[in-house]
Amino acid sequence: MANAxxxxxxxxxxxxxxLIFDYNEKSMDSLRNKMVEELTKQERDDETLIGxxxxxxxxxxxxxxxxxxxxxxxxxxxxxxxxxxxLDHNMKAYVTNEVTLSAALEDLKxxxxxxxxxxxxxxxxxxxxxxxxxxxxxxxxxxxKGNFRQLLDxxxxxDKLSADSKVLVLEGCTHNTSHEDIGKVxxxxxxxxxxxxxxxxxxxxxxxxxxxxxxxxxxxxxxGMCMVNxxxxxxxxxxxxxxxxxxxxxxxxxxxxxxxxxxACEIFAEEDYICYxxxxxxxx
Numbered sequence: 001m002a003n004a005x006x007x008x009x010x011x012x013x014x015x016x017x018x019l020i021f022d023y024n025e026k027s028m029d030s031l032r033n034k035m036v037e038e039l040t041k042q043e044r045d046d047e048t049l050i051g052x053x054x055x056x057x058x059x060x061x062x063x064x065x066x067x068x069x070x071x072x073x074x075x076x077x078x079x080x081x082x083x084x085x086x087l088d089h090n091m092k093a094y095v096t097n098e099v100t101l102s103a104a105l106e107d108l109k110x111x112x113x114x115x116x117x118x119x120x121x122x123x124x125x126x127x128x129x130x131x132x133x134x135x136x137x138x139x140x141x142x143x144x145k146g147n148f149r150q151l152l153d154x155x156x157x158x159d160k161l162s163a164d165s166k167v168l169v170l171e172g173c174t175h176n177t178s179h180e181d182i183g184k185v186x187x188x189x190x191x192x193x194x195x196x197x198x199x200x201x202x203x204x205x206x207x208x209x210x211x212x213x214x215x216x217x218x219x220x221x222x223x224g225m226c227m228v229n230x231x232x233x234x235x236x237x238x239x240x241x242x243x244x245x246x247x248x249x250x251x252x253x254x255x256x257x258x259x260x261x262x263x264a265c266e267i268f269a270e271e272d273y274i275c276y277x278x279x280x281x282x283x284x
Contacts, residue, residue: 047230049085049140053267054112056090061105062137063116063124065098077226078137082115098123105129113267115140118254119182125260133267134260138251141224143268145233146249150241152265154248155256157219158191165200167191168214170222170236173207182250183223190257214240220247 010019018034050060064079075083079095086093096104098120105111111132116124118136128134142151161167169183184204192199200218205211214220220240225233240247255264 047144048089049082049144050091050113051085051089053143054089054091058091058112059094059108059110060086060091061094061096061101061108061111061114063098063101063114063120064095065117065120067119078141078224079117081226082137082140098127101127105132118251119186121254121258121260121264125258125263130263133263135264135267136251136255138224138249139255139264139268140251141226142249142252145225145228145230147234147237148268150237151248151252154219154246155252155261157246157248158194158253158256161191161195161198161200161219163198163200165218166216167200167202168211168217168220169202169204170210170220171204171206172223172225172228183221187221187250187253187257190254194257210236214243214245217245220245221253222247222249224250 010017018031050058054060060082062079062082064075083093083095085091094104094108098116101114101124105128113133113135114124114128116134116136118138121136125134142148169187171183184202188199188202203211203217211217222236237247251264252261255261
């Protein structure tokens with residue numbers, strides 16, 4: 001049994017914790033109530049993907065390419081999350097792929113936003129009229145779960161990469177990779193092309209398997225982190241900031257490498273205009 005001094009010391013050190021010294025119903029009720037409180041808080045923290053950016057009754061077209069990376073018979077998590085978020089905020093979501101996108105746009109009288117898989121940015125950008133806003137699932141996740149300003153600012157570091165640079169690529173979940181893998185194949189190839197043939201060194205980590213320190217890297221590129229909660233994402237971003245290492249995510253990096261970052265940020269500009277201007281200045 002802990003004495004009063006130990007109890008007071010532990011309570012002071014961990015003010016938000018529930019300390020249990022006796023296994024009884026009262027102690028367990030305290031623990032259950034705290035768990036409910038924290039889970040409710042987490043739900044609030046995992047804010048809407050689109051509800052703050054567009055009014056209700058908005059019309060969105062979601063472009064979901066079907067390639068070797070697409071799971072057979074289902075959609076990926078960010079696509080499902082956005083469809084549900086549209087329903088929660090009384091918005092209309094129309095789902096198509098890049099092949100039928102042109103026909104879909106012709107069928108609709110009004111489109112407020114097109115959201116695409118980041119890998120199809122270049123193709124979709126050519127199809128969608130310039131007066132219609134365009135972004136990606138990954139960029140919406142960046143806005144929802146992390147420090148969007150930090151991730152946007154981090155994309156400017158791509159311009160400074162060279163063959164001597166070291167890039168850390170973080171995947172939030174483990175999955176089998178293919179010849180079309182976005183983190184291990186597509187982004188490194190696009191960076192090589194963007195840098196005129198220069199090839200930085202890459203290290204790849206998945207899930208909660210992280211390197212001992214972020215300070216060894218010149219840039220961190222993380223996925224949309226759809227399977228990782230906001231608290232974990234914020235913690236990783238804070239660690240990168242403390243190590244003075246720029247960090248961005250797949251969607252933002254792909255928008256930059258496709259030459260359409262300005263357009264892809266337009267939906268966020270009014271809500272987060274300062275970060276948009278900061279990026280433009282630092283990347284110019």
